[in-house]
Amino acid sequence: RVDSNDDGTPERWMAIDHTSWVWDPTEDGNADRHRDNLRAVVTRDTDSDGSVDVVRALHQNTVQFDNDSNGVVELQWTWRAGVLKVDTDHDGDLDYTARMRGWHQHWDWGMVEYHIHRFSLTRMIDDDADGILEWKQRTIHMSNATDWDFDHHLEQRESYTATLTWWDSNEDGYEEHIFRRVRETSYLDQHAHGWTFQTEETRSMEVWRNSLHQPHRIRIMVNELTSWDNNSDGSPDTYHYLSRTWQATDTDNDNFLNRRVFHRHYMEQRDDNADGNVTSAVNSNIWHARNLSLSSSGSIEVLQEAYLSHNVLEWNINPQGHAYYTNSTWVGFQIDYVAGTSQGITVTVITVDSNQDGTPESQTITTAGSGNPP
Secondary structure, rough: OOOOOOOOOEEEEEEEEEEEEEOOOOOOOOOEEEEEEEEEEEEEEEOOOOOEEEEEEEEEEEEEEEOOOOOOOEEEEEEEEEEEOOOOOOEEEEEEEEEEEEEEEEEEOOEEEEEEEEEEEEEEEOOOOOOOOOOOEEEEEEEEEOOOOOOOOOOOOEEEEEEEEEOOOOOOOOEEEEEEEEEEEEEEEEOEEEEEEEEEEEEEEEEEEEOOOOOEEEEEEEEEEEEEEEOOOOOOHHHEEEEEEEEEEEEOOOOOOEEEEEEEEEEEEEEEOOOEEEEEEEEEEEEEEEEEEEEEOOOOOEEEEEEEEEEEEEEEEEEOOOOOOOOEEEEEEEEEOOOOOOEEEEEEEEEEEEOOOOOOOEEEEEEEEEEOOO
């Protein structure tokens, strides 16, 4: 306890309760079971104004088992919980709160062969301390990994992380902004420079609401990555990546999402024997937009579409990045269904670089278009 200005509120106050229990029935000096319990509370008055600005609390419980009493802990699990409260604006109210809970367990016969980890975190902001939160975020994380052959490299590792965030800035009980995200990963066959195989997927959704609590904008994203490191050098030789985004907006606040946009991005590369020569590579982008407006009676007033795609296909790419064959294609069109007009264009460029020196021997460009009216 430290109260340097003698105002009755210590600038720093700490309390710790620590208990350790050991069971060694064979009395060989190696504890067959060990339990450790820790509880601690810390408070701080950072600006010495007589009000507590920071409160921290932690509770941790650990248990270890050495079943054959050889000095190596075969099983250990740890449970912990913590709270952090902060008065960010020094008005006497602890307006920021973070709560954490975690659980960790691992099996060990000389080194960690298997472990499980669970974790959750909740963060909250209540600036005016009226009990109605302006901001809240919750995160959950889970993971596990194994190393059954004792080579210090994991056979597999998996993880799952979910986050939910919402904002209610005017404290009316309706969230104006909500964000959700889920990320899942899986890794196989760890080596000195990374992993032989990995998959990652991230999904998210974001919603903005207007003053009538109706969706004003929605955005959904999905990203997927799968890759192989076939020669264990830390760089992926073969991979597939796919990203998709869908967004819709209600521009006139009539509770109808009248503008909708979709974007797709795909990349692929194949070098299965990891010799530096890529068999094929793809880089593709698609963009599609639609404007749709309804009258008060429900009939279509506006219906417009626009589409644009760009696709690049390469074959036989040497380590210097020069492809033997390249096909680049652009496609675009625009349609107004109400006005009865449309326009479209296609451009294809085929390039051949037979000796792969970066200077193409031939290039063919083909175009086509259509329109109504022409």
